[in-house]
Amino acid sequence: MPAARRSRHPASAAFDDPTPRPPGVPTIAEELPARRLDEIELADEARIEHVELTGALPTGTDARGTTIEDARIRGSLAGAKLHDLHLHDAQLTGADLANIDLQGAHLSRLTIANCRMTGAQLIETTLIDLTLTDCRLDFAVLSLARLDRVVFRGCDLQEASLDQAQLRDVRFESCDLRRATFGQSRHQRVQLHDCRLEGLRAISDLKGTAMPFPDIVDQAQAFAAALGISVAVDPEDHA
Structure with missing residues (x-):
């Protein structure tokens, strides 16, 4: 067969590259008018765009x-119930999203920095380019x-649950994943760099990362424990 036919197509080679593809970046206007969240009537199917949001949503906000x-x-937006939220092309800086309920939300092209998302409910959400x-x-x-x-x-994901999640082109850098769960999750081009994994519920759930x-090497003890391998003691060392 001619050499030209044996060569792989560049697109195929890129597809097989195990390196996660980087996220896209949001497109946001440089100047945005400011509005306070407590002055916005957030109702079902509401549309909010081209704005900088400050202040706090009223307690008990519930919109779909x-x-x-x-x-x-x-x-x-702490504690708000915003099912099926569509949040696109946005920057979140120092925002409080603790205990927010975003079930079924679609989040794309976001940069999120120094935000508090403790207890956030992101069940069945779609996160693309974050x-x-x-x-x-x-x-x-x-x-x-x-x-x-x-x-x-640099995120704190202690005791976070990613059970049955689908992860593709995802990278964890210097994150705290202690006691997190990945039960039945699926991984494609997922990498972990310099992360804390002590107490991970089942380290075998990281299969494919x-x-x-x-x-x-640093996690050798945890990997051995997951496989039921114990450390042998050399009789001479014991003596």
């Missing part, structure tokens, strides 16, 4: 199918979520 795009969010930096996601629930081109950088060799 809201769309927010071309926005900067610096205020508090970069999360120095965020608290301890006790967050991402069960049945779909993550595509997502980076977690990739780690740098020094990280693998």
